[in-house]
Amino acid sequence: METKKWFEKKTILVLGLAKSGFAAAKLLHQNGANVVVNDKQPFKENYAAQKLQEAGFEVICGDHPISLFDTNSFDLLIKNPGIPYENVMVQEALKRNIPIWTEIELAYLLTEARFIGITGSNGKTTTTTLIYEMLKADHKQAKIAGNIGTVACEVAAHAEKDDWIVTELSSFQLMGTKTFRANIGIILNVVDAHLDYHHTRQSYEQAKQAVYKNQLKDDTAIINADDETVCRLAEASSGKKVYFSLTQQIENGACIKNETIYFNQNPIIERKDVVLPGAHNLENILAAICAVKQAGVSNEAIREVLTTFSGVKHRLQYVAEFNGRKFYNDSKATNLLATSKALDAFKQPVILLAGGLDRGNELDGLKEHMGNVKTIVTFGQTAGKFQKLGRELGIHQIKRVDNVEQAVLEAYKLSEANDIILLSPACASWDQFKSFEDRGDMFISAVHMLK
Structure with missing residues (x-):
């Protein structure tokens, strides 16, 4: 349902800019809201804040003054997904019973387009991209959004009723939703991740479950039958x-039989014809097929994508x-599961490049997947934990x-011909980089410098 008029004359605090906050602020303003923006980055270094101030927005930068709640009667706070709930502004909003959203909720309320929501601990970006490419190959109206590509609320603002908005969703984004409803919702898998943000496994699972919980009888929940947690969370879907x-x-869904991928017991494509590398990507492919078949995509379009799509940047x-x-x-x-799957994709000797943000977890989950690893560069x-793992x-x-x-x-100095040199860090990048993309780009650049 379209509820754009709800925002008229509301006073809304946008907390944190980056791409999602910047887009949310502009869209709220266009829909008649009085928008106040607060970002911790100093104004002189904050291009997004400068652009908003030039456009007439009230912008407060450099700190998070609680006094804003006394000078404004906020109806809503929209926060950047990465800002933890311990933040002083978020805590103050909670004390005052002010609703707290992420921009995914805003996206849902700004459009009548249909949503395909993809979440999970691993495989989100690849699955999201596969679904989008399959829809396009079948000439369906589709847009890609969320954690990949354009901010969801910006996509939603320009979407038509018959569009599919294919949306990669993190637990951070889903935690800030109330009414968001995925017409097709997918949880790929659930392992311990982001516990520094969510604090408990239960909180993390509840955030993921949001992709199912508001579904109606005409919607579809795509479920990983091999993951007990996903099966349990799917009970929330109607x-x-x-x-x-x-x-x-699997009779009602996708599986592999005799080296052929099937959907609803009908053969789709032989496994040998799939270009995308890695056994772990078969899980993403099966999930994508389940999703696009709900949207009426032909087997021919699915085969076209699977015989040409070789992967997404920074994902193996x-x-x-x-x-x-x-x-x-x-x-x-x-995280450990993602690196485990990458290691399992190779039979050749591997030189593993790994390390990053220490979230307090040990690395024991990697041990059974390290059989082909001859060298660790950390x-x-x-780094100390990877050194210990290597010695053990x-x-x-x-x-x-x-x-x-x-x-x-x-890694190159320590390598021999026929070796695989694999950057698969098993850790977040924020100790040294702004994002995993920055980390991957440095790797790519360094490889090309070698050549």
Whole structure:
């Protein structure tokens, strides 16, 4: 339902800029709201704040003054997803019973377009991209949004009723939704992640569950039958349930049988014809097929994408081959499960480049996947933990460096022809980088400098 008029004459605090806050502020203003913007970055260094102030917005930068709540009667706070709920402004809003949203809720309220919401601990970006490409290949009206591409509320503002908005959703974004409803909702998998933000596994799961919880009987929940947590969370959906599995035979959904991918017991494509590398990507492919079949996409369009789509940047991305060494950029691997799946994708000897933000977890979950790892080159806050892991596994070549650029050079020095040099950090990037994209870009640049 379209509720744009709800925002007229409301006073709304946008907390945190970046892309989502900037887009939300502009759209709220266009829909008649009185918008106040607060961002911690100093004004002189804050291009987004400067642009908003030039456009006539009230902008407060450099700190988070609680006094804003005394000088304004806020009807709503929209926060950047990355801002924790411990933030003083968020806490003050909670005390005053002011609703707190992320811009995904705003996106939902600004359009009558249909949403496909994709979340999970791993595989979101690849699955989101696959769904979007399959819809396009079948000439459906589709837009891509959320954690990938354009901010969701900006996409929603220009979407038509018959559009599919294919939306990658993080737990941070979903935690700030109240009425958001995914016409097709997917949870790919759930493992321990972002517990520094959510504090408990239960809180993290509840955030993910938002992709199912407001669904109606005409909606569809796409469910990983191999993940007990996902199956349990899907109980919140009132929609049709469609399953995918790598290990089970599925009648209502997608599975693999005799090296062929099936949907609803009908063959779609032989596994050998799928271009996208890595066994873990089969899970993403099955989920994507389940989703697009709900939107009426043909088998021909699905095959067209699966025989041409080779992957997304920073997700087990092939970068180059140099003197017999192949370099792969998996910077998006910010947890143990993602790195485990990357390691399982290779049978050749691997030189693993890993390390990053220390969230307090140990690395034992990697041990059974390290059989092909001959060398570890490590960096960042968790470097000591990776050194310890290597010693426990009897890996003789372990090198600690300062950054990813040095890691590429050291990995090459320690490598031989036919080795895989794999950046798959198993950690978030924020100890040394603004984002995993920045980390991956440094890796790519360093590889090309070698050449």
